[in-house]
Amino acid sequence: MRYPLEGRDSLAALTAGGGLAAGAWGLARAAAKRALGPLAVPMAVGGGLMWLGRSFGDSFVEIGEKSLRVKLGVVFDETIPLSEISRVEMTEWKIIGGLGVRTNLKDMVAVVTTAGPVADLWFWTPRRLPVIPRIYYVQAQHLLVSPENLDGFIADLRARPES
Numbered sequence: 689m690r691y692p693l694e695g696r697d698s699l700a701a702l703t704a705g706g707g708l709a710a711g712a713w714g715l716a717r718a719a720a721k722r723a724l725g726p727l728a729v730p731m732a733v734g735g736g737l738m739w740l741g742r743s744f745g746d747s748f749v750e751i752g753e754k755s756l757r758v759k760l761g762v763v764f765d766e767t768i769p770l771s772e773i774s775r776v777e778m779t780e781w782k783i784i785g786g787l788g789v790r791t792n793l794k795d796m797v798a799v800v801t802t803a804g805p806v807a808d809l810w811f812w813t814p815r816r817l818p819v820i821p822r823i824y825y826v827q828a829q830h831l832l833v834s835p836e837n838l839d840g841f842i843a844d845l846r847a848r849p850e851s
Contacts, residue, residue: 689750689752690749690750690826691745691749691750691751691835691836691837691841692836693748693749693760693801693802693803693833693835694834694835694836695726695787695802695834697800699848700773702725704810710808714802716801724792724805733846743780745758747759747761747801749807749833749835749841751844751848754766754769755767756768756769756770756772756773756809756816758833760788760789760801760839763789764799764818766812766818766839769829770848772811772812772813772844773809773811773812774810774811775809775810776807776808776809776842777808777810778805778807779806779807780793780804780805780806780833781798781803781804781806781832781834782803783803785800785803786801787800787803788801789818790819791828793817793826794826794829795814795826795829796825796826796828796829796832797826797828797831797832798817798819798831798832799831799832800833800834801834802834804834805838806833806834806840807832807833807834807835808831808832809828809831809833811829811831814827814828814829815827815828815831816828817831
């Protein structure tokens with residue numbers, strides 16, 4: 689069963705809009721100062737945000753027969769065997785924690801696209817999860833996700849036998 693991530697469209701619009709705003713602001717500032725060097729930084733930031741906004745197109749949590757797949761565009765795509773999940777709980781995600789792929793740098797990774805109630809998946813043993821693909825990983829004891837139908841997702845996951 690596939691559960692789209694809550695708020696993914698809003699997050700994509702914000703990052704795409706932020707990319708356009710950062711790029712326009714940087715261009716205006718550099719043009720006013722007649723400086724070509726500083727132009728590169730805001731353009732890179734704006735372009736990066738626009739790329740990030742486009743990358744949220746395919747964002748979901750999917751419960752399969754033996755595994756769980758969590759995908760946030762090109763930013764995060766992991767498949768976790770159901771047998772590695774010890775429990776699932778509902779918890780709150782505060783907006784101050786940010787949106788996207790987040791970590792506490794010790795034992796948690798969050799793939800969240802909205803603030804509010806989210807699912808907290810705990811593992812039997814820590815699992816290596818990417819925060820920045822191919823660059824930075826965390827030995828996570830738990831993973832937070834924000835599916836649209838949170839109650840249905842939790843009920844469906846709890847109903848699956850461990851494989």
